[in-house]
Every structure is written in C-alpha cells, then in structure tokens.
Amino acid sequence: MQLFSKRKMWHKRPLKDSYDVVIIGAGVHGLSTAYYLAKHGITNVALLDRGYLGGGGSGRTTAILRSNYLTPQGTPFFSESLGIYETLSQELGFNLLFNQMGRLDLGHTESAVFGLRMRTEFNRALGVDSTLVGPEQIKKLAPAIDLRAGKDLPILAAMHHPPSGVIRHDAVVWGLARAVDEGGAEIHTRTEVLGINRSGDQVTGVRTNLGDVRAGVVVNATAGWCSTVAAMVDVLLPITTHPLQAFVTEPLKPFLDVSVSSANLHVYVYQTDRGEVVIGGGVDPYPTYSQGSTLPAAEELAKHALGLFPCLRDVNILRQWTGLCDMTPDYSPIMGEVPGVRGFLVTCGWGTWGFKAAPVAGKRMAELIATGKMPEQIAPFSITRFAEGRLVNERAAAPAGAIH
Ligand SMILES: Cc1cc2nc3c(=O)[nH]c(=O)nc-3n(C[C@H](O)[C@H](O)[C@H](O)COP(=O)(O)OP(=O)(O)OC[C@H]3O[C@@H](n4cnc5c(N)ncnc54)[C@H](O)[C@@H]3O)c2cc1C
Structure with missing residues (x-):
C-alpha cells in the first residue's frame, strides 16, 4: 500500500515573457x-x-474563520467565504483540517455587551448563527475559563458563534x-x-x-x-502596515474546544488539534515592515491570556512569530x-x-x-x-x- 503520494504539489516552470x-x-x-x-x-x-x-x-x-461581522456589506461577504471553506477540502481533494469549534467573543463591560448584542442581532437578521450567552453558558462551553467574578473586568456575557473554526x-x-x-x-x-x-x-x-x-x-x-x-x-x-504577533504553548491535553476572544483584554486563545494553545491579540501600535517578535508583546499576550485562563500559568511558550498586516482606516x-x-x-x-x-x-x-x-x-x-x-x-x- 502506498501511504504517500509522490505527486508534486506544484511544478517549477520557466518564466514566460507574456501572460494574460x-x-x-x-x-x-x-x-x-x-x-x-x-x-x-x-x-x-x-x-x-x-x-x-x-x-x-x-x-x-x-487561521480563525468566522462570519460574525457587523456591517450589511461585511457580514454576507464573510459568511459566503465561510460557506466555501466548509466544503473546500472536498473540492480540492485535500484535507484542510477545518475544525468548526465555535467562538466566544467576551464582553466585560456594559458597553461591550451592548456592542455584542447589536452584532448578534445584526448577524441573526442576516442569517448568521450567533447568540448572546450568559456566564453560565460560557462556563459550560469553556470550563477552564475564569469568569473573573469580583475582579476587574468580569465576564458579563459573550457572543457565541458556532460556525466559526480554525483551519490548517x-x-x-x-x-x-x-x-x-x-x-x-x-x-x-x-x-x-x-x-x-x-x-x-x-x-x-x-x-x-x-x-x-x-x-x-x-x-x-x-x-x-x-x-x-x-x-x-x-x-x-490608504493603508499602514503593522506587525501582528502570536505564540503557541507546548502541547497540553485537550481542555478547550471553543476559541475565545476578548476585546477588553486584547487577547484571543484557542487550542489546536495537536494540543498547543495559540494566543494572539491586536496589531502592534506602530507601523513597520519588521517581522521580528518582541518580548513586551509576548509578556502582554501572556498576561492577558492568564487573565482568562489562569490554569496556563506554568505552561511554556514553544514559539512566537510575527507577520505584517495591511490595515485600512x-x-x-x-x-x-x-x-x-x-x-x-x-x-x-x-x-x-x-x-x-x-x-x-x-x-x-x-x-x-x-x-x-x-x-x-x-x-x-x-x-x-x-x-x-x-x-x-x-x-x-x-x-x-x-x-x-
Ligand atoms: C499573526 C497573524 C495572525 C492572523 N490571524 C488571522 C486569523 O485568525 N484569521 C484571519 O482571517 N486572518 C488572520 N491574519 C491575517 C491573514 O493572515 C492575512 O490577511 C492573509 O494571510 C493575507 O493573505 P495575502 O495572500 O493577501 O498576503 P500574504 O500571504 O502576505 O502574501 C503576500 C505575498 O506577497 C509577496 N510579495 C510582496 N512584495 C512582493 C513583490 N514586490 N514581488 C513579488 N512578491 C511580493 C510576499 O512574499 C508574500 O508571500 C493573521 C495575520 C497574522 C500575521
């Protein structure tokens, strides 16, 4: 039985002097x-x-995929894309390892919850599967999460978006x-x-x-x-280029099967199929073409992730990386x-x-x-x-x- 295909994924060809x-x-x-x-x-x-x-x-x-956007232009656009991704493995005949784990966008303040409620309503009006859920449901979906009761920025509610997922x-x-x-x-x-x-x-x-x-x-x-x-x-x-950093931890036993994002805490967290925990946030505040990773960004991301998942306290970071993002106003x-x-x-x-x-x-x-x-x-x-x-x-x- 042949386990590996020797077929090349793509071929090197001579560059022609003209194309359409x-x-x-x-x-x-x-x-x-x-x-x-x-x-x-x-x-x-x-x-x-x-x-x-x-x-x-x-x-x-x-590689988080989702369609829980806000505008009547963006929401159907991203929704169509998610729909294509759902069947792209079959179409390409190549397993893209799409894990539709769902996503929680957390709200820690009254105004954040108001924004999430508005987005949820807009999503539903446009046929996108999103619901506003309370702390009890959040804890069910992500048992390891600290609801931060009695702390600064407690988790008051979340927008749950089940079709969201992570692809390879x-x-x-x-x-x-x-x-x-x-x-x-x-x-x-x-x-x-x-x-x-x-x-x-x-x-x-x-x-x-x-x-x-x-x-x-x-x-x-x-x-x-x-x-x-x-x-x-x-x-x-009308674009400025900013670095965006992320890191993964060493692999852990499965403990989280939903991706979690917090705009108030500037962090998102999910666990990969291999057990590593991926942690990312927003872009660095300064425009540059440098793709170097920085210790302050790792520290900030780790601090914010621990604010949601204190159980990650003794876990090692495996690798950190940076890419460039073309940001529009x-x-x-x-x-x-x-x-x-x-x-x-x-x-x-x-x-x-x-x-x-x-x-x-x-x-x-x-x-x-x-x-x-x-x-x-x-x-x-x-x-x-x-x-x-x-x-x-x-x-x-x-x-x-x-x-x-
Ligand atoms: C850390 C990080 C996390 C992210 N997370 C998510 C996420 O969860 N979900 C999501 O949807 N998006 C996410 N993004 C954004 C997403 O990765 C990008 O928007 C997307 O990959 C851009 O794809 P692209 O094909 O437009 O550009 P790229 O993949 O950047 O490709 C552009 C290519 O252009 C080439 N190039 C540049 N100049 C020239 C030149 N002069 N001549 C020839 N080639 C040139 C480069 O070599 C490069 O390969 C993330 C980005 C980063 C950095």
Whole structure:
C-alpha cells in the first residue's frame, strides 16, 4: 500500500515573457484568485512571489474563520467565504483540517455587551448563527475559563458563534497551489516584482529580477507590502502596515474546544488539534515592515491570556512569530480596479482578518477580471469609498483590539 503520494504539489516552470494575468503575491489571496480564474477559463496566469509559497501573512496566520461581522456589506461577504471553506477540502481533494469549534467573543463591560448584542442581532437578521450567552453558558462551553467574578473586568456575557473554526493554514495554501498548478496557471517563487510597466494609463506588465513580463492585467495581492507595489504605479493606498504577533504553548491535553476572544483584554486563545494553545491579540501600535517578535508583546499576550485562563500559568511558550498586516482606516478590505491605472487591480487591506476571506475574495476578483464588471458583493470595498465617504466600518468586529 502506498501511504504517500509522490505527486508534486506544484511544478517549477520557466518564466514566460507574456501572460494574460500576472498576480503579484502567492499568498492565499493570490492563489485563490488564480484558482477561480481557471473556472472562468483564464489559465495563462503567472503568480509571482519574491519569497516562498505562503511565506507572508498566509504562513503566519492563526487561521480563525468566522462570519460574525457587523456591517450589511461585511457580514454576507464573510459568511459566503465561510460557506466555501466548509466544503473546500472536498473540492480540492485535500484535507484542510477545518475544525468548526465555535467562538466566544467576551464582553466585560456594559458597553461591550451592548456592542455584542447589536452584532448578534445584526448577524441573526442576516442569517448568521450567533447568540448572546450568559456566564453560565460560557462556563459550560469553556470550563477552564475564569469568569473573573469580583475582579476587574468580569465576564458579563459573550457572543457565541458556532460556525466559526480554525483551519490548517499551510494546508489551504498547498491545496490551492496544487489546484492552481493543475488548472494550468504557473507559480513562480523567488520572483520579485521590481516595477510595473505602463503605456499611458494602461498597465503593460511587470519588471522582475528575472526580466520583464508582459500582461494586460496585474493584480496586487501583496498584503503587508501592498503599498510598496501600488507605489510602482504612483498609487497611494490608504493603508499602514503593522506587525501582528502570536505564540503557541507546548502541547497540553485537550481542555478547550471553543476559541475565545476578548476585546477588553486584547487577547484571543484557542487550542489546536495537536494540543498547543495559540494566543494572539491586536496589531502592534506602530507601523513597520519588521517581522521580528518582541518580548513586551509576548509578556502582554501572556498576561492577558492568564487573565482568562489562569490554569496556563506554568505552561511554556514553544514559539512566537510575527507577520505584517495591511490595515485600512475602516478595518475592511480594498478590492477591485484603481481609477486612473487601467489593468491594475488590488486585493489588499486584509489586515488581521484576511485569511477567512480568501475564497470569496478570489472568487469575486476572478469574476471581475473575467467579466470586466464589479461584482455587487465586493463593490462596497472599492478604493473609491474613501474619497466618497462610504466607509465600511468593521472596527468593532475586529479581533481583540490593539494590544497596548
Ligand atoms: C499573526 C497573524 C495572525 C492572523 N490571524 C488571522 C486569523 O485568525 N484569521 C484571519 O482571517 N486572518 C488572520 N491574519 C491575517 C491573514 O493572515 C492575512 O490577511 C492573509 O494571510 C493575507 O493573505 P495575502 O495572500 O493577501 O498576503 P500574504 O500571504 O502576505 O502574501 C503576500 C505575498 O506577497 C509577496 N510579495 C510582496 N512584495 C512582493 C513583490 N514586490 N514581488 C513579488 N512578491 C511580493 C510576499 O512574499 C508574500 O508571500 C493573521 C495575520 C497574522 C500575521
């Protein structure tokens, strides 16, 4: 019996000098866009990444998927994405280890509970499964939690969102890469885009460390670095890049089978299938391209996690890491064409929330490229919203607020 397939997940091919579409960035968003382009019959596509496959935010994410957002634009969008993730393992023929453990968003103050109640009602009105639960139910769902009765910031209530879960991020990247490769598109790692060529206002291709490549459509899917790529066509994105840190502990026996997030305590906690406890929070407060991890962030996260789970007190941290997040002013993504530069599309502003959105974002970006028409699901996220004052404010639904 053959236990391991010798089939390559994707192949190295020579870089051609012309494609219909060039996607800069082979993270989950670039891959998803290429995957759905093939469904429209567009396969003369190159994904170019200056690093290794999924080496950006997609390899550093804590991969929580959920759709309990706040706005009428964001909630259905993330809900569609979660729905696609639910069957993506079967579709790709690759186990993505999606564990739909559910999620608790904790409220420790009256105003936080008011916000959670509002989000819960909005979710339910839009068909998303969320309920407001009290301390007794919270304790049932997460027996190890300290309800903090009589302490500062006691747990008063939580928004319970059962369809939420955690997926294996590298499996998603590899599964998509295999499907993209089989579909006919090419993945070129260690291929850095150094400039974007134009003729008048039309994009004509990219300049790379391996030479020039022609393309009528160039997609910027570079997340933390998207501003540097947009600058190649003189576009200033309303985005700042911030580091986001997380760590895992040594593996423990299973004690927690729901993910828990607290905006008041600036922390989220869940246990992986391997037993490790993943602990993360909000972005570092300063913009930088550094991906170095810091001791103050580890200390803050550990302190906040212990505020919820004192039982973790003597547990060792196994590893800590950092990724870059492309933060927008309204905590929503930017997708679609950029006025004034024909053929240049962006799918960025994915901040701390982008992994969960990749299936639907790729699907709709591919539809836009194939049909030339902006799909209604992503129209609210166009870059013009900033000039037009149509912000899609998802800040309240962002994970675990800024750390400091
Ligand atoms: C610690 C952490 C935890 C997170 N947790 C969650 C979570 O729980 N749930 C969630 O939904 N999201 C989460 N996120 C956010 C999520 O990981 C990102 O939004 C998502 O992975 C972005 O994917 P992407 O494909 O757009 O970009 P990336 O995966 O960052 O890929 C961009 C690629 O562009 C390449 N690139 C950059 N410049 C160039 C160039 N000039 N030429 C060629 N290639 C270039 C890079 O090498 C990189 O591989 C988290 C992020 C971090 C850092």
